[in-house]
Amino acid sequence: MTDCLLSARGIAKSFDQNRVLHGVDFDISAGEVVALLGENGAGKSTFVNILSGALPRDGGTIRWSGEETVFRDTRAALDAGIIHIHQELSLISSLSVMENLFIGDYMTGRSGFIDRKALAARARELLARVGAAHIDPRVEAGSLSTAEQQIVEIAKALARNARLLILDEPTASLTPHEAEALFAIVRDLRANGVAIIFISHRFDEVFAISDRVVVLRDGRVVGDRPVAETTRAGIIADMTGRAFTFDALDRPAISADAPIRLKAEAIADKGRVGPVSFDLRKGEILGIFGLVGAGRTELLELLCGIRPLAVGSIMRPDGVVPGNSTEAWKSGLALLPEGRKTNGILPSLSLAENVAVAKRQKSGGILDLGAEKSLFARFRDSLGIVSSGPDQPIRRLSGGNQQKVIFARCLASEPDILFLDEPTHGVDVRTKADIYKQIQDLAKKGMSVIFVSSELPEVLALASTVMVLSRGRQTMLAANQGLTENDVLTAAFAQA
Amino acid sequence: MTGSTVVRFVRTRREATVLAMLILVFIGLTFASEFFLTGRNLSNVARQISVVGIVALGQALVIIAGGIDLSVGSVIGLSAVTAAIVSAMTGMPSVGIAGAIGIGMAIGFANGVLITKLRINPFITTLGTLSIARGAALLITNGNPQRFDNWAAYLGYGKIAGVPVQFILLVALTILVWLFATRTRWGRNVYAVGDNARAARLAGIDVARTRILVFTVSGSLAGLGGLLLGGMLTNANPNLGLGYELDVIAAVILGGVALSGGRGSIGGVVIGAALIGLLRNAFVLLNVSGYWQTITIGLVVILAVGADSLNRRSEED
Numbered sequence: 001m002t003d004c005l006l007s008a009r010g011i012a013k014s015f016d017q018n019r020v021l022h023g024v025d026f027d028i029s030a031g032e033v034v035a036l037l038g039e040n041g042a043g044k045s046t047f048v049n050i051l052s053g054a055l056p057r058d059g060g061t062i063r064w065s066g067e068e069t070v071f072r073d074t075r076a077a078l079d080a081g082i083i084h085i086h087q088e089l090s091l092i093s094s095l096s097v098m099e100n101l102f103i104g105d106y107m108t109g110r111s112g113f114i115d116r117k118a119l120a121a122r123a124r125e126l127l128a129r130v131g132a133a134h135i136d137p138r139v140e141a142g143s144l145s146t147a148e149q150q151i152v153e154i155a156k157a158l159a160r161n162a163r164l165l166i167l168d169e170p171t172a173s174l175t176p177h178e179a180e181a182l183f184a185i186v187r188d189l190r191a192n193g194v195a196i197i198f199i200s201h202r203f204d205e206v207f208a209i210s211d212r213v214v215v216l217r218d219g220r221v222v223g224d225r226p227v228a229e230t231t232r233a234g235i236i237a238d239m240t241g242r243a244f245t246f247d248a249l250d251r252p253a254i255s256a257d258a259p260i261r262l263k264a265e266a267i268a269d270k271g272r273v274g275p276v277s278f279d280l281r282k283g284e285i286l287g288i289f290g291l292v293g294a295g296r297t298e299l300l301e302l303l304c305g306i307r308p309l310a311v312g313s314i315m316r317p318d319g320v321v322p323g324n325s326t327e328a329w330k331s332g333l334a335l336l337p338e339g340r341k342t343n344g345i346l347p348s349l350s351l352a353e354n355v356a357v358a359k360r361q362k363s364g365g366i367l368d369l370g371a372e373k374s375l376f377a378r379f380r381d382s383l384g385i386v387s388s389g390p391d392q393p394i395r396r397l398s399g400g401n402q403q404k405v406i407f408a409r410c411l412a413s414e415p416d417i418l419f420l421d422e423p424t425h426g427v428d429v430r431t432k433a434d435i436y437k438q439i440q441d442l443a444k445k446g447m448s449v450i451f452v453s454s455e456l457p458e459v460l461a462l463a464s465t466v467m468v469l470s471r472g473r474q475t476m477l478a479a480n481q482g483l484t485e486n487d488v489l490t491a492a493f494a495q496a
Numbered sequence: 497m498t499g500s501t502v503v504r505f506v507r508t509r510r511e512a513t514v515l516a517m518l519i520l521v522f523i524g525l526t527f528a529s530e531f532f533l534t535g536r537n538l539s540n541v542a543r544q545i546s547v548v549g550i551v552a553l554g555q556a557l558v559i560i561a562g563g564i565d566l567s568v569g570s571v572i573g574l575s576a577v578t579a580a581i582v583s584a585m586t587g588m589p590s591v592g593i594a595g596a597i598g599i600g601m602a603i604g605f606a607n608g609v610l611i612t613k614l615r616i617n618p619f620i621t622t623l624g625t626l627s628i629a630r631g632a633a634l635l636i637t638n639g640n641p642q643r644f645d646n647w648a649a650y651l652g653y654g655k656i657a658g659v660p661v662q663f664i665l666l667v668a669l670t671i672l673v674w675l676f677a678t679r680t681r682w683g684r685n686v687y688a689v690g691d692n693a694r695a696a697r698l699a700g701i702d703v704a705r706t707r708i709l710v711f712t713v714s715g716s717l718a719g720l721g722g723l724l725l726g727g728m729l730t731n732a733n734p735n736l737g738l739g740y741e742l743d744v745i746a747a748v749i750l751g752g753v754a755l756s757g758g759r760g761s762i763g764g765v766v767i768g769a770a771l772i773g774l775l776r777n778a779f780v781l782l783n784v785s786g787y788w789q790t791i792t793i794g795l796v797v798i799l800a801v802g803a804d805s806l807n808r809r810s811e812e813d
Contacts (some may be wrong), residue, residue, distance in 0.1 A: 304699070331702030337698045344698075346691045348758045360681045361700045367679055403655055409699060 005030045005065060005195045006051070006082075006164055008212060009124075012059035012328045013046055013219075020046045021219040023060065028164065033186065035206040035227075038216035039239055044199055048166050052084035053077035065144055082213035083165035085153045085171060091144025098123035100141045101156050122348045126155040146177035154185060165189065166197045172293050183209050193272050201291045203232050203493055215239055236493070240456065240485040251285070251464050251480065253268050259283045259317065261417055261448045262302065267312030273298040273472040276310060278465075280417065285449045286440065286461025287480070289456060291395065296452040296473035297338050303450070304328040304335050329358050334415035336406055338422045338452070344406045352376040354405050358413045379408035383421065384434060400431035407435065411442075418442065420451040424458065436462055458486050470494050510752035510804040511764030517800065518771045520777060524721055528718035537777070539660050545730060545773035546662035546668045547572075549578040549766050551740070552747040553673045554714030556765040561676075561710045562757030567607060567719040571600045572737025575722030577633050577667035580732035590646035596723040597716055603629055604715015607614075608708030617728035618711075621718040624740070633734035641733040644726050652727020666766070669717070674762040687703055690757025713813040716797070720721055746797050747772050771796070 004027045013021040021043045027036050038044050049055040051062070052073035062069055062079060066408040070271045074084070091100045099117045101108075106114045124136035129130040132151045133307045135367040141149060150170060157165055167186075171179040186196060186209055200206055206213060206227070223238035265371075268274020273295030280286055290296045301307035303314065305322035314321050320360035322328035328335065337343035346354055356372040380387065383404045387397060394402055403423070410418055420439070424432045439449055439462060454458050459466060466483055468476035468491035476491035500505040503504035518571040535593075551568050558565045575596040603625055610621045644751075679684040687705045688696040694795030697703045744781025753760025772793060779789045 173578065274676050324702075325698055326700045326702045335698060337695075342692075343694050346688045346695055346699075346758075353684060353688070357684075357696070358699045361702075362685065363681070365680045365682060367681060367684065371680070396757060415702075 004063070007063040008051070008060065009062075010060035011047065011050060011057055011062070013043075013050060013055065013057055016206075017342045019219060023269065023294040024216070024219070024221055026214065026221065028195045028197065030163070030193045031190050033190055033210045034200055034212045034214055034218065035198045035200065037200070037239065038207065038339055039237060039454075042216040042239070043219040044170070044216055046219075048084060048168065048197060048199065051077070051164075052082050052166060054084070066453055072124075076162060079319055081161055082166070083160060083162040084166040085150075085157065085168065085170065086338040087169045089146070089153055090150050091149050091152060091156075093140065095141060097127075097135060097141050097144070097152055098137035100152060101126060101137070101159050104157075105159075109263075122159075123155075124337075127150075127152075129158060131157045131181065141294040145178075147174050147181070149275075150174070150182060151185065156181075156236055156318050158189075160311075162194055164197070168199045169201065169293075169408070171200065171202065177207065184323070193381050201493070203235065206235075207232075224264050232493075234377070236486060236489050240489060244287055253292075254281050254284045254479075255466050257282070261317065262303070263315040265315070267302055267314060268310055269298060269302055269307050269401055270310045273302065274310075274474075275467065276302075276467075276469075276474045277312075278467060278474075278477055280450065282448060283443050283446050285451070285464045286463060286467060287444050287459040287465070288450065288452045288467045288469060289454075289459045289492060290452075290469035290490055292454065293471075294469040294492070296469055297421055298472075299469065300335065300421055300450065300452060304333055304419060320462075320473050326361060329413055329415075330362055332414075332416040333419060334358065334410035334413050334417070335419045336410050336421060336423055338425065340399065340406065340425075347395040348393050350391045351380075351385070351394055351397070354394045355379060355408045355412050358409050362413065371420050375412055376408070379404075383438065402426050403431065404434070407438070407472035416447065418447055418449045418451075420449065422452055422454065422476065424455070432458075433492055456488055459488065460485065468492050502629075509716040509779075510750070510800060511761060511767055512805055514750045514752070514764070514771055514800055515767050517796070518767060518774065521771065521774050525778055525781065531781055532591020532777075533574070533655070535658060539655065539658065539780070541773055543665040543679065544591050544776055545766075545770050546660065546666045547721045547725050547728075548706055548740075548743050548747055548772060549666045549769035550662075550724070551714075551718050551744045552751070552765050552769050553669055553711075553762065554717035555741075555744045556748045556751065556753050556760060556762060557677065557686055557710040558618075558714045559745075559753050559755060560690045560757060561686045561707055562759045563611065563707065563710065564622065564742050564745070564755075565604075565607065565711060565714045565718075566619065566622040567603060567625040567629055568714065568721070569625045569737040569740035569742075570633070571603050571715055571718035572722035572725055572740055573734050574603075574633040574734045575600045575719040576644070576726030576732040576787050577637050577642050577734050579648060579723045580644035581636065583646055583648055584643070589646040589763055590647070592648045593651070593667075593723060596726075597719040601712055604712040604718070605708065607715065608711035611711065612704035612707050630734075630738075630774045637732075639734060639735045641731050643730075644732040645730040649727035649730050652724040653730060662728070665720075665724070670762060670766050682706065682709060682732045685760055686726065694760070697723070697804055743793070746793060750799060750800050 006028050008024065008026040010023040011021055014021055024047055036044050046055065050057045053074045053076055053394050101123050103117060112465045120137050127133055127135050127137060130151050135148055141152060170182060190196060198210055212226050213235065214221060215235060217239060260279050260281055262280040264276060265279050266275040266277050276299060288296050298307060302309060304325060305328050306325050320331040322331050355376045376390045385401050385404045393407055423435055443449055460480065461481060464481050466478055466480050466488060467474060468488055470492055475494040521558050555565055555568060578599045579592040581598035582595035583589040607621055607625055609614050651661050656664060685701050688701055689703050689706045693703055722737060725736055747768035748765050750763035750771055751757065775792060776789055779786060
């Protein structure tokens, strides 16, 4: 195609040894809206980050307006008119809307001071173009709603003469009404010749506004069709049609008379997740699947007492329902949180301490440091933690080994229910296999496990029971017998 | 320790840099002044180190937990006058001692509660109580120094076998706080909370209680510091301890505690306090203007921390 605004050929990218993109071809013309779809980890974010100059590519070429180009950084891409609006908005909340709109490019008068009148006038013009004339450009950006901030981001893109706009899940935190207003703006931009790449997990939106649907799977383009020739089922087939990367593990059936460890009845918090109901039995592995933002982490927090319960009830055999994380660990729950760096490791503390920290909270005041070191040694052997010794600070370990240490922390507290939030996130294949094996063995010995994962094959291989959340609602709860990826994904995309 | 581990220790620990400085200053003073190694001067130095050291022990716990306590100087003033007034009023010096430590403990506890329950930043909270405690000390005394010469004051001026009582207290408290910080659950929780509070909370540590605990300890030790300082002078001035928080924080930082929390040793803090005390003594002995003291202590802090962060950078790369 010669009239392409942007034409990417053979884009490749690896992180360490992990190949994320294998030669992606992608075209977009002026005035076209292309939906980019794929499972978590399919390479969508990596790909658009390469387009917007945020990541360097390892191979392939990009032609921009017909000329071969390399964007060294986001600044270069911005100057060319490629604007990437991230899921987490980037407005500076303490500055006014108009300052945000023209940040880095304030109009100064002859005096050298910012000409606030001219700035406000241009800001109003831009806001009017995106149908947001009601926003006062002089108010602080932080005082606006999320939807308004999103619109200001788009106005900011216009201020920079956007020619290609990348919207990464723009509707994730908008109400349907707000989303509709956003689409009106998108259609208007399209009519004015702006090209738009639209990343979303919501099929109804994809069908509503895009001209073409491109599906990525495992870093390859597996589908590229006009929207008229696409169906929901076809997209799901494209997204999932992969062979299992590991064999289904042996899953013992949970008998209906196994004792119940935890019973949740229509539990919900204030708006992010629920109602959710389930029974968890001894030796059961409950796998929770859902898209990012479906409320999975929130559900675990609810069950561990970290997030306040708004309605419903949780029952435990001993009658103790924890009200905070300290009580949770004491009552026999253990949590491996999502986000190893921010929520998991105590970076300067030793490996032995990182393992012992939760167990300590249940015992007396004086510590037996020798016993803590041998505790670590036990898990080092059983989990295969590679380290230089129990006194090494955990920050020196690789991500996979850090994850094993946090896993050891959970096991050391001898819980009867183990909560794992994305336990294999960012760990290599080998460590993954180790962790799966551990979970299986623990369940066989009678521990109950609840784990959250974005990786569908992982859920299907490991779980004895599968729960699916979609926008906070429970859309599936089924024994993992004969379930297919298709069943689970359909539930994950369901309009609950 | 083999030779290479000694080199590594010296290169990677700020305490070691400061210990080296301390030894250098000690040797230098031994030769520079014939009065330095006299019993009388050494016990003066010991006194000078004691109060800064005792208060720094509490401050170190606060900073390791990721906070800061600016109120300690004012607590010293308030607790000194409290000790004098309460023991005069009741006629029982023991009640005066309890009152001094109790008022410090109460302010520390209040700091902790304001920081954890109302979520006011520790800097702001303790800046506020710095002002409040000093104002209260001036208010209850009407700005007048109080006589303080009963046996409670003995803790400040007394000596046992030629060693100042307050120095013995420093040694005892150092051992106690060191045991607390390294061998008890609550002490290790202090490190965990300062290192990564979110992760600590998710691992079951009661973060709020840990923070309240360290501020309470810091306040109590500052209360004891006020008692000792007032006792040493046998006179409780409401302006006692003015600006003391800066010496205390300097001692903690010199001792190798990271201002960002999570790292630091109790032994190092005492070394830091000793260096500051020794420097102050040096200026007196060498008859250099007192104004140079203040400048030098500032320079030493920057030098020690700078050397340490240069070392650390080469270590991390």
